[in-house]
Amino acid sequence: MNCNITKILIVDDVMINLVILEAMLKSQDVEIHKATSGEQAINLIARNDFALMLLDVHMPEMDGFDTLEKISNFYPQKIIPTILVTATITDILSVVKGYEKGAVDYLVKPLNPVIVKKKVQVFIDLHKQKKHQENLATELQKEIIIREKTEQELRKSKHQFESLSQNSPDIIYTLDKNGRINYVNPAWTEILGHSKSEIMGRDFTDFAKPKDIQRYRRLFRQIRDEGKTFRDISGELIHKDGTIRHFILSGAQNQNDKDSAPGMVGLLKDTTTQQKLQAQLLHSQKMEAIGNMAGGIAHDFNNLLQAIQGYAELLLITKASGKKQNQEISEIKKAAQRGAALTQQLLTFSRKAEINFRPVNLNLEVESVHKLLLRTIPKMIEIKLDLQKDISYISADPGRIEQIIMNLGVNARDAVNDEGTINILTSNVILDDKFCRENTGSVPGEYVLFEISDSGEGIPEEVVEHIFEPFFTTKEAGKGTGLGLAIVYGIVKNHQGYITCQSRLGVGTTFRIYFPTIKCTEAFEEKPRELQTKGGTETILLVDDEEQVLQIGSRVLSKFGYNVLQASNGDEAIEIYKNKFSEIKIIILDMIMPKMGGRQCLNEILKINPEAKVIISSGFSADKTDESDISRLIKGFIHKPYEVKYLLATIREVLDGPVCSESDSLYN
Structure with missing residues (x-):
């Protein structure tokens, strides 16, 4: 066997992890030894001189910490640099405990081959240097050199941990046996605003809301007296300015060399921004749901108001009643208009109201x-x-x-x-x-x-x-x-x-x-629209699923000379238009209907006659996603509940010539 080959011991209870590590470290001058338990690792150490041990923290029966302790007890003369392999970097408690047991560094799963090789190479080089010194000096000199090098690496690893703590975005803290703070990293000041002098020696609960004090004290006693470890506990602390910050808390025992009773070491992860965003999202979703409901109610209510207002206007037009009755009818019309104003407010909230940008x-x-x-x-x-x-x-x-x-x-x-x-x-x-x-x-x-x-x-x-x-x-x-x-x-x-x-x-x-x-240089001035309220003799197809809207619409239009055909749904409208499209000059189409909706009905009408003149009538304006398409297909729009004069004016504008251009459309 080549005496220059460096031996490395890898310890993990999962065989696939050993295979992966072996593949990462395999080279001509490295000899890999594998152990699947702490006991097996101890036996191998008794018979070999290892340059490095990569030790899994979490193993059954004997975990990494116990393994380190037994190696130290059984073979105190053997100094084997040990790199802990842990599941997650947030397991700061395991890292701290590992350093206390003698580990000099750590790796985080899943392992990065580049990092693994670089860290291992440091200890391979160190081991080769040690062998070289052993060949040049006495056994005593060799021991001194080894110890000095090992101590340097240990100090370097401790420095790395201190650097990690100083630069951690999360708060790392320790408490003494009475729950007083004796260490915090700079993240506390960044997140909670207190300077270090305002924190040290104070009880942890001084920064808690009154309702949480007993809860925190109970957790601390369970950690200190019963040795429990807590992870991912939700909590709140008070910022220096009085605002509340939300945290995920972890904590475990921290043995203090100066004190027989253990204190606590812990981690605080700030989740305030995350919780704020979650609350904003939930509120936005709730407002959207309320808006959809309000829009639906307003649409149905507008149909009812259309019937009330239409019949009131029809009675006023016929002038069949006396003066007193006409005043009462006018009050009915005013009440309907006030109801329409209320539904317009609901439509504005639900984002279905007509907007002229x-x-x-x-x-x-x-x-x-x-x-x-x-x-x-x-x-x-x-x-x-x-x-x-x-x-x-x-x-x-x-x-x-x-x-x-x-x-x-x-x-x-x-x-x-x-x-x-x-x-x-x-x-x-x-x-x-x-x-x-x-x-x-x-x-x-x-x-x-x-x-x-x-x-x-x-x-x-x-x-x-x-x-x-x-x-x-x-x-x-x-x-x-x-x-x-x-x-x-x-x-x-x-x-x-x-x-x-x-x-x-x-x-x-x-x-x-x-x-x-x-991007604009001047504001827009709106020109007032002139209304023409004369009637006509053309044939109009009136499409609406509300019976009362159909009846009042037919009576009003007939009163002004028009020939009116009625359809209570999209299918019926298509059938009528197929048979009589040559005599039908204009269609007044409701957008919201069961089964075949207004949009589908409009498409079918235009398939029969691409030149068909269609006025959309709806309790709210067109869906913004369909706005540009619909504005190209229709000739006009009238919002329910409408006054008779606006209905008549819109019909005449469509029949007598082109309505306003797309840029002037009610959809813009």
């Missing part, structure tokens, strides 16, 4: 609403404006933007009561990746920020969580519908924006809204 200068909208707020807010309340002069343009509906500013302004007024300050700010901002990682739903890019803050009493944390939900209100009965902030939320989402609410009791509340910018 155009280039908007946010400063102009703020200044316009500011004048109105000055007339409605008590003079004891000061409104301060801080508007960036070169503000970018946004794509928005001016009416909706004014609604946002007014709703938030009135909320701020109520929060301030009779005296205080309301600050309104606009500025160009850039949302970076860091902001978007911490705020679920936001997208990186250039935005215009609208911020409104008040000096009021603030909002409790448990209320802020529900503040954008429809019908949620803290006001007295009769003093608010609970839709104001829900509408703001819906409008912001419709504008592809992002909204936040921050509030502290005794300090006040701040709302921040981020609108994506567009």
Whole structure:
């Protein structure tokens, strides 16, 4: 046998792990010995001189720590550098214990061949140097050199551990037998804000919430007195500024040489950002579900209002009643219109309301609403404006933007009561990746920020969580519908924006809204639409699954001279159109119907006659995902519940000539 061959011992109870390690280390001048248990390793050490031992930590019967201890007891003269092989780098407790038992380094599974070879090569070189020295010096000199080299490697390994602790993103701490802190790494200051002098010697529970103190003390006693080890325990600690940070806690006994009673060594992994993102995601999903439900309710309610408003208008048109009855009918119509306004608010929240986008200068909208707020807010309340002069343009509906500013302004007024300050700010901002990682739903890019803050009493944390939900209100009965902030939320989402609410009791509340910018040099001016309410003699196909909407629509259109055909579903409409498409001049089509929906029905109609003139009638505007396609296929859109004059005007515009261009469409 070649006396220059270096022997390495690898110990693991899993054979495949031994095979993998052997393959990584195999070379001409290395002889690999394998052991599948601590006992077998001890027997091999008795008969061989190993340059290095790679020792698995977790083995049945005799684990790595016990193996190291027995080797030390049985063969104190043999110094075998030992690299622990552990399952995970977060098992800091195992690493600390391994160093205490005599290990000089560690490897983490799954093993990286490059790292394994480099670390092993260090000890192979060390062993060769040792042999060389043994050939040049006496046995005593050899022993001294070996011990010095080993101590150097040990100090180096300890230095590596200290470096790991100093640079760890997680908090590493130790407590004495009384639960007082006697070591923390710099991560504590970075995460919780306290300097080292503010921490050392203090009880760990000084940084806990009152409700958690007894829980932490109970865990500590179980670790100290019963030797238990805890991993992945959820907990909270108080930051220096008073905010709460969330952690995953691990802990185990830590024997102190100066004290007979053990203390505790542990790890704190900060999960505050992760929990915040999870809460934001759940809230976003909840708001989406509530929005879908609100949109469905509003759509069905609009059909009912259409029938009420239509019959009221029909009675007024016929003028068959007396003056008193006409007044009563007008009140019915007004009530229906108020109901329609309420459903419009629900549709706005659910993001199914009709939005007319155009280039908007946010400063102009703020200044316009500011004048109105000055007339409605008590003079004891000061409104301060801080508007960036070169503000970018946004794509928005001016009416909706004014609604946002007014709703938030009135909320701020109520929060301030009779005296205080309301600050309104606009500025160009850039949302970076860091902001978007911490705020679920936001997208990186250039935005215009609208911020409104008040000096009021603030909002409790448990209320802020529900503040954008429809019908949620803290006001007295009769003093608010609970839709104001829900509408703001819906409008912001419709504008592809992002909204936040921050509030502290005794300090006040701040709302921040981020609108994506567009490239534009001037705002858009809308031209008023002239309505023509004359009738006609053409044949109209009216398609709607609501019987009352069909009946009132037929009566109104017949009253103005039109010939009306009715279909209560898509299949029936297609059958009628197949037989009479040459005489049908226009189709009024409901979008939401059971079985064959309006979109599918529209496609089938256009297959029969690509030139068919179709007006969409719906309780909410078209789905934004289909918006561009639908606007090319239809000739007009009318929103339920509609007044007779708008229905008649839209029909005449379609029949008498091209409706507004796609850029003027109600879908834009």
